[in-house]
Amino acid sequence: MEHCPSFTAPATSGQSISLxxxxxxxxxxxxxxxxxxxxxxxxxxxxxxxxFAAANVTIVGVSRDSLKSHENFKAKYELPFELISDPEETVCNLFAVMKLKNMYGKQVRGIERSTFVIDSAGNILKAWRGLKVPGHVEEVLAFVNTI
Structure with missing residues (x-):
């Protein structure tokens, strides 16, 4: 079983999130x-x-956007969970989610959409990499409900 690297990162609502x-x-x-x-x-x-809350699951999103961008995004869509700002790609690199992608015929480095379910002991119970959005949240919820 893969293990979650330990880290602490700045997040929305003035928080630091540690895993x-x-x-x-x-x-x-x-x-x-x-x-x-x-x-x-x-x-x-x-x-x-x-x-997710009923299953005692904390949700945390991560991208390279600034905390200011995250706060606006969170407010605009009334997101009830925190977002980690990772402009230096520190957390992204710990989880190996930075990939070369094709955008309009150019190679660009970006985040490969990925989701990890991590337990309190730091075990990565499930990982989805390069996922498609439709149906994904429901798939994650179905998985955590089996634990």
Whole structure:
């Protein structure tokens, strides 16, 4: 079983988030605030937030956007969970989610959309890499409900 690297990172609401945490954590990496896929994904986690909370799961999003961008994104879509700002790609590199992608015919380095379920002992119970947004949040919820 893969192990979660320990880290502490700055997040929205003036918080620092450390992992491993207490209980289960869904740590999801996404490319950019306020883009269509990332917004759909964040809204999915928001809309299923009560079900995740009922399963004692903490949701945390990560991208390279600034805390200011994250705060605006969080407020605009009323996200009930924190977002980690990782402009130096420290957390992204710990989870190996930085990939070369093709954008309009150019190679660009960016975050590969990925989700990890991590327990309080730091075990990565499940990892999804290079995932597609439709149905993903429901798949993560179904998985955590089996634990």
């Amino acid at each position: 491993p945490g207490s209980g289960l954590t869904v740590l999801y990496f996404y490319p950019k605030d306020n883009t269509p896929g990332c917004t759909t994904q964040a809204i999915g986690f928001r809309d299923h937030y009560a079900a």
